[in-house]
Amino acid sequence: MAMNKQARLFALCFFLYCILCSPSCECSSPEEKYYIVGVNTFLIEEGRDFNAPSRSPSKPPVQVGGLGRDKYLANRIFSHVPNSTNLTSSPLETNAFSAPVSSRSEMQGPEYTVTVSIGTPALEQLMGIDTLSSLSWIQCKPCKGCTSNAKCTFTDTNSLARGSEGDYITDTLQVGENTFEEVYIGCAYSFTQSRKLATSGRSGLGRGPLSLVSQKADGQFSYCLPNYLSARATGSLNLGKDSIPSSVKVYTPIQKEPKFASSAYILGLEGISVGGQRLSVNMQVPGALPTITYIHTVVMATQLVKPLYNALRASFEEKMKTYAPAVKPASPFGDFQPCYQLSNITSVKIPIVTLHFKGNANFDVPAVGTLLQVSSDVVCFPFSPSPNDAVNVIGDVQQQGITVAFDNLNNRIGFGSGSC
Template sequence: MAMNKQALLFALFFLLYCFLRPPSCECTTTEEKYYIVGVNTFLIEEGRDLNAPTRSPSEALAFQEVGSEGADLLITHLNVASNSSWRDVLTQGLQRDKHLVNRILTHNARSSPLGTTAFSTPVTSGRELQGPEYTVAVSIGTPALTQLMGIDTLTSLSWIQCNPYKDCSSNAKFPMDTNGLAQGSEGDYITETLQVGDNTLNELHMGCAYCFTPRREYATSGHLGLGRGPLSVVSQKAGGQFSYCLPNYSSVNAKGSLSLGKYSIPSSVKVFTPMQNEPQFATSAYILGLEGISVGGQRLSVNMQVPGALPTITYIDTAIMATQLVKPVYDALRSSFEEKMKTYAPAVQPASPFGEFKPCYQLSNITSVKIPTVTLHFKGNANFDVPAVGTLLQVASDVVCFPFQQSPNDAVTIIGNVQQQGITVAYDNVNNRIGFGPGSC
């Protein structure tokens, strides 16, 4: 009896701790799994939004070196969109998602692995670039020229903008290939020197494009290909291994990091799921076996394979913002989350949907909110708890939405970068596995 009382007191103390601890806490009981989150966790930092003063290019592109054993490639924010609202940024990001997903689903990428010491670099959120892209700063060529490049886990060939380049934006239907280059455009296949912090990668094979839609001043000038193919940076120069921690999209102060090389997978990553192979899909993609989803600790009773469709493919992508699920799974997830929010946070008022993001909630006049944890269950008993900031996303002043979408394809699910914020994702091509662990950003 004494033991039962002791267990009961411990459980009550733990729950009280979760309710009082700022700004967030993940709590688990035998039947429930949820976060208690301070509402400020979701909100864009006051006075540091997209209308804040612009940083200089030198500040934005500065490296953070961490000694002779490696360098940190920074995943950071650039503030160059002085006349855009946060709502505009999200809208443009979702439009970009649609373009990318349509391109991905209609073309095949090419890929496979090879490659030797560990090095890393800071990673920046594309929040201030008016889009969902995460970026790193690298130096290319001799003499070295610092460039911002979007990190891309779907494609393999890295590419940069050549000079001079042609404006392709006048033709809205100009087709793009799987490396993000305009099909049939002018460009070169080059061998260049890439400097990552204090590490020099000689004779890196990459592309140089003369024709693509121009980007804004100081915005990204290309992509750093991290796919599974033999032409990726990972395969050519990093021994087939890398990991990253993507910073909170709503914070201009958060810094993430991208680590590449033999020792780039931290010991804190202990849960792995095997990579899947699907020759008919983009062979450079990192495909995982998604077996189920839980909301608040309860498994959804939904078939992860759409009846009558091709076997569902799930891949993880740093370039796509919102996670996109096949219709039956998306419908079940959204319905379950909405029902649990009615129980967990009855005082929270509903708000109008933001595009395809729904449900949405008004968080004014409260200081914290209880939300159910969304858990993705992958093959190999690899369970991935979506962070609180990937479960609700601010879309307007004091309004947050459930940032998941229905996939436009009934056989393809995409794990987007919003749901990957603040955790470590590790890619081990040598052993054909992907791991998840606690983040450091």
């Protein structure tokens, strides 16, 4: 009896400790892992809108050296540049340099951006962060199908190669307080796309030899993406030698897949847990191609192959019935479900979703990536079924507020706790 009282007292103290954490608290016991989250954590700030999620990309980015979904430029340019893989210089051992990251709410979700300056005299450009692009590119005058007002004009003397949709150029690039000469950049004159951009181009951070990371950052960079529903939140993009903070202690090796985009950062996803309980599901889809998981900053929400998504959603929904029985269900929001009403409550207990990667790298999805507010009093589970039978994508919503590190020198990706 004494032991039972002691156990109950410990449980009560543990619960009180968790409930007093603010704005959210990660709690665990030998059997379960959960957050107790203040409802204000999910608040959409005035002036920010949330729109229905998209199911794109419709196909995996299998084009070698291409931009994947944004393949309207690089494929054409690369075909006109002989021996393009030999154009990059040797590692510069550049000291770490950084730039602030902001977000812009778009038609299909967030676009995380950095401001850079290109050319002499320098012209400021707002460029989206893209971890799949193997080439940085901007819109140049004249430009058919471009959506941004910020465009550059280059003379033919700057052009290395003329493609059917753009030029391949070198110019000066300024990131933060650092200026780099002879940076290889794509210059688009015409393209078509399904997504309306608020930026003037993309900052290519992929694994290709012509990406900004390979050219000027010694193959290393890290970022912290802010909550895109907050107009005031600011994150950071850190590039170059020693750009990976000491808070990153968990790493998983970068995988190779010859038939997939060579610029993609592929991870070995071995399993998923919900509330500390591992899902019992085959990570390899029977009869399909080898399942690939890559991490991306342009895809909004994490997409999982259907058997894995169905198991994750069912487990989360079942856990919520136990963790938050008083929370009322709400109608689905596009692909996002289950959804819940948070009116008349101040906090909610939610199970922690943990992604298990090779190398014993366990990544707890942050609270704001586990439930996403889509209206004044409704939150939804922001995962969706993948449109591809054998491709998982770790989207940017699940990466908000943590440090993600890309270490190409040591062929690994790391995750760090903390906030932007």
